[in-house]
Amino acid sequence: MILDPSTASQLVDAVAAAVVVLGIGIASTRSLGRMIWVTAAQSALVGAAALVVAAATGAAHLALGGVLAIGVKGVVVPLVLGSILRRSSVRQERRPVVAPRVTFVLAVVIVFVATAATHDVRLPVALDAARALPAAISTLLTGLLIVMTRRKTLSLVVGLLVFENGIALAAFSLVYAMPIVVELGVLFDLLIAVVVAWVYSRRMLDVLGTLSTDELRNLRG
């Protein structure tokens, strides 16, 4: 026990709030480069939340999970996405389904709704971090919002990562800790999914000459 529980819950609450703010930022920018790196920062914060919980509860494998999350989602994945971005000529989400100004408002609304809806839920957990559950649900929904309102393949992958950060925040700060094999498997799967997305982004560049899912409108009915 390096941290006492009340300091730890305050820290987790602060980190959770920062994760939400970054999520709103990702939903309201057009620049693909900025989206990738802000998402990396968000992922690193989620990993940091795991480290805080680990320090407070002495769960060593949770610390390992946090370090791996920071390494994989904070460093490796953004580097992979950055390399796709450099290969393409696209820098901006030019024509999203909904303007970033509107998604900003929607993202803020999501935070309020998620907070109100989860106000009374009490999970049987070690730490009493009251903001973590609303923050996790908000982040998850913000990720869905990004997936639904963007057209560039890279934005969709970013949306998926934000969605996944919401789930990870719930896992690390609320559920206490999944068994270590499960945590490792989850991270491994995420890595595979991003690699597959990378493969397909490259193929789209080669075959369709674009990174925009506008071209993906052939399959109907």
Place this chain on the structure above:
Amino acid sequence: MTELLTLAIALAPVLGALAAWSAGKGGRARLAMGIGITATGTSMAAAAALGAWVFAAGTETAFSGLVTVDALGAYMLLLVAAVAAIALAASPGYLARHRADGTLPPLEEGTYWALLALFAGGLATVPLVDNLGLVWVGIEATTAVSALLVGFTRSPRAIEAAWKYLILGSIGIGFALLGTMLLFAAAGPAADAGNALAWTELGRSAASLDPELLRLAFVFALVGYGTKAGLAPFHTWLPDAHSQAPAPISALLSGAGLAVALYALARFHHIVATALGPGFSGTLLVAFGLLSLAVALPFIVAQGDLKRLLAYSSIEHLGLATLALGFGGRLALAGLALHLFCHGLAKASAFVAAGRLVEEAGSHRIGRLRGSLTRSPAAARALVVASLMLSGLPPSGIFVAELAILFGGVAAGWALAAAVAAVLLALAVAGLLFHVARVAVGPNRARGPRVSIRARTALALAAPLALVAAAGLWTPSPVAAAIAQIVAVLGGGHG
């Protein structure tokens, strides 16, 4: 023994995939094929052996409880092995024809065999593990691998289908992870983290789980695994992926991939129903099963694309299976056990036969495939027979299964739902058979010579269909005993 078989199921595909991939990249396509068939075949033979062994000798555990195979798991192992055998038999021909017409990306044959081995091996690993977290990991891994197979041909449409599959599949399965975590939380902080997600343990301690969290967990699992099982309204990726994938992959996705996702949902349902009674999760399953039947119907009736027709038929059949799971009761669950296996075999054969017809005509459009019976008699006959069975006409195991599910529904107090399902099924029969009849008969516009198929392919098409037909006529006593064991697992604690 169980340890050995488990290792063969899970590791042979991984080692084989590495070897096949590097052989393919080195330009040695024949070697890659040999490795791919050997590795996948070894894994599937081990799966079938373990499945049969469990039915004969009872539940097996290995690796200090990490692996537990009960009758339901054994059933899934046999199902995956049988469907994978069909996909394996159809693959060399598929690759050879695409090599000949230049649509196969160069040096990619090894990649195909590697991914096929990983996909089949992954599907067979899911029912082995006694941990719902690892079940999730396995299903998510098969999603990523099969996404690569769906886009294997690299046509713009295939890339589109694979992309949709990857994004929608990942989001869907994310919900399943949340459901798994909530289930973990429902066990409370006192639970031993080592086996808190073991479905054996959760089934035993179900009464002490937090009911609120349990309900929430089931809803998320239903959305997540429902997406992977192709339940409406989360099914939108399915027709794209199943129609664009190479035919043997469509067969494996549809015949076994969907069933494995339903397996995960069945484990959740069992825990929740044991804790709270079958009312909550059963009602949800019945609702989504009926919705899937209703949503698939118009797309079957108004379909213009042969492979999409079969894909929507899969949504319909998985809807029916979900309905059976929700009904519960001995009769409906016995129907479910018969149904998933027969559907897997018949649908896999239908996809392989349809794939042949589509390759020969160069189009998926039903209008352009007319006259297939004169152009390509063997494949067209297999498609017609498989479609008659998929429609639930006798003699076939699917006919018996559908009757059992519907009557079982009535017996379990779901008379109205069973009646609605019966009407929807009857309408879908008309749609499916109308389109398949158009493909089979009619003027043959193509000028090419009649196409004959090799004896091996004919056997691969005929054997599973013969098995499905036999299942409708006669139930040998070991099979009846096996079905009773599966029902006991699915219905334990209620009904």
